[in-house]
Amino acid sequence: MEQYVVKGGVPLRGEVSIGGAKNAALGILAAAIMTDETVTIENVPNVRDTRVLLQAIEGIGAKVKYIYNNTVQINGGSISDLNVEYEYIRKIRASYYLLGALLGKYKESNVALPGGCNIGSRPIDQHLKGFKALGAKVNIDHGVVSAKAENLVGGHIYFDVVTVGATINLMMASCMAEGETILENAAKEPHIVDVANFLNAMGANIKGAGTDVIRIKGVNRLHGCTYSIIPDQIEAGTFMMAAAATRGDIVIKDVIPKHLESITAKLLEMGCKLVEGDDWIRVIAEGEVGSTNVKTLPYPGFPTDMQPQIAVALALAKGSSMVTESIFENRFKYVDELNRMGAKIKVEGNTAYIEGVEKFTSAQLSAPDLRAGAALVIAALAADGISQIDDIEYIQRGYEDFEGKLSALGAIIAKVDSERELQKFKLKIG
Numbered sequence: 519m520e521q522y523v524v525k526g527g528v529p530l531r532g533e534v535s536i537g538g539a540k541n542a543a544l545g546i547l548a549a550a551i552m553t554d555e556t557v558t559i560e561n562v563p564n565v566r567d568t569r570v571l572l573q574a575i576e577g578i579g580a581k582v583k584y585i586y587n588n589t590v591q592i593n594g595g596s597i598s599d600l601n602v603e604y605e606y607i608r609k610i611r612a613s614y615y616l617l618g619a620l621l622g623k624y625k626e627s628n629v630a631l632p633g634g635c636n637i638g639s640r641p642i643d644q645h646l647k648g649f650k651a652l653g654a655k656v657n658i659d660h661g662v663v664s665a666k667a668e669n670l671v672g673g674h675i676y677f678d679v680v681t682v683g684a685t686i687n688l689m690m691a692s693c694m695a696e697g698e699t700i701l702e703n704a705a706k707e708p709h710i711v712d713v714a715n716f717l718n719a720m721g722a723n724i725k726g727a728g729t730d731v732i733r734i735k736g737v738n739r740l741h742g743c744t745y746s747i748i749p750d751q752i753e754a755g756t757f758m759m760a761a762a763a764t765r766g767d768i769v770i771k772d773v774i775p776k777h778l779e780s781i782t783a784k785l786l787e788m789g790c791k792l793v794e795g796d797d798w799i800r801v802i803a804e805g806e807v808g809s810t811n812v813k814t815l816p817y818p819g820f821p822t823d824m825q826p827q828i829a830v831a832l833a834l835a836k837g838s839s840m841v842t843e844s845i846f847e848n849r850f851k852y853v854d855e856l857n858r859m860g861a862k863i864k865v866e867g868n869t870a871y872i873e874g875v876e877k878f879t880s881a882q883l884s885a886p887d888l889r890a891g892a893a894l895v896i897a898a899l900a901a902d903g904i905s906q907i908d909d910i911e912y913i914q915r916g917y918e919d920f921e922g923k924l925s926a927l928g929a930i931i932a933k934v935d936s937e938r939e940l941q942k943f944k945l946k947i948g
């Protein structure tokens with residue numbers, strides 16, 4: 519099994535380029551099947567989740583072609599099957615987007631209940647409520663969700679919780695429905711806007727994405743287009759926290775600084791220096807880093823997908839901090855691992871109480887999920903000694919060439935796949 523080996527204690531320095539947003543890509547790749555024409559999508563992050571979704575898309579008969587590493591062409595004209603295999607679905611959360619995309623295009627879809635990171639109970643009742651409001655009959659049988667309609671008709675849908683997944687799914691399901699659909703209490707994340715922009719580039723008529731009321735006027739058909747995915751807010755934020763935790767100085771390139779405001783606000787409160795350009799941010803954390811309090815919230819609040827990473831930086835900051843998780847109930851699984859490295863963190867309910875310590879010591883670690891895994895890599899980069907991190911397939915779900923990008927910033931890190939490779943790396947780094 520692959521693992522990361524990290525020799526910590528090196529402040530990260532240099533420049534890193536951020537890839538396309540995983541959570542936008544997953545919506546966009548699924549939406550691309552909604553036309554029979556060819557769609558070219560650029561800046562697709564080459565991560566495990568996008569690869570699995572593309573396999574699922576091929577599995578139903580669509581044509582998928584990698585033009586080069588981060589550009590993909592999809593043609594949904596040859597789709598022959600409206601059943602998405604469990605084999606793909608259990609591995610990723612965003613498989614549920616094929617429900618909305620197939621239902622919107624063919625008025626029928628059958629998709630196994632989604633997987634994804636085990637960070638909470640993650641129901642999909644709001645997705646299903648939305649499909650029903652458009653006139654679909656929805657059934658769940660043996661773990662497979664089936665949605666079918668004679669005709670989809672626009673409806674008025676009020677989401678009881680702010681949900682990224684249901685907002686994107688309903689934009690897809692309704693964009694070829696008869697008449698107008700109104701989504702109220704919609705999520706406002708940058709990737710919602712990106713998926714809406716993509717659907718509009720294919721000929722949809724979606725207005726208001728990025729606000730909490732989205733209006734979708736149904737169109738008869740969608741057409742092909744070329745589209746480039748926005749930069750990944752969470753990948754960028756992860757490197758920003760790695761700079762803070764290792765007391766480094768990093769320029770994070772190819773980002774949209776506006777999408778990072780909740781993260782930069784916290785780094786400023788922690789005493790880091792920030793310099794910003796049109797599409798880059800420099801994080802300078804060479805002096806003392808201080809404490810702050812964080813509460814995760816839907817956008818424009820602080821993202822839950824950044825909660826473990828900032829907790830690591832705060833666990834190495836001077837003073838006491840509180841981190842409150844308000845989106846998912848099971849997102850503190852990394853805390854025991856950090857405490858084994860010398861962190862002082864106590865979790866009570868949905869809040870982690872953190873007493874900053876000066877140093878972590880290295881440990882044998884296991885990634886419990888994607889972002890917690892990335893956070894443990896940051897912890898290892900900041901720790902004295904050599905750490906090993908297992909279960910890195912979680913991390914590979916969302917970070918393209920994580921080890922390569924960190925190495926380019928001076929980190930001593932390798933991905934190894936055997937005891938022999940591990941010993942070889944240890945010998946090399948001394």
Ligand SMILES: CC(=O)N[C@H]1[C@@H](OP(=O)(O)OP(=O)(O)OC[C@H]2O[C@@H](n3ccc(=O)[nH]c3=O)[C@H](O)[C@@H]2O)O[C@H](CO)[C@@H](O)[C@@H]1O
Pocket residue numbers: 541544611612638639640641642643644645646679680681682683684705822823845846
């Ligand atoms: C593939 C993808 O884009 N994943 C992201 C997406 O997940 P995901 O789309 O699963 O998250 P949601 O925004 O839907 O979930 C937000 C909250 O709503 C609840 N809920 C959601 C749907 C529903 O039908 N019923 C319900 O109660 C969830 O349990 C959670 O408490 O947004 C999350 C919140 O920003 C991120 O952490 C994930 O990285």
Ligand SMILES: C=C(OP(=O)(O)O)C(=O)O
Pocket residue numbers: 541610611612633634635636637823888889916
């Ligand atoms: C939780 C995440 O992904 P998913 O919703 O796909 O599990 C994430 O990207 O942090």
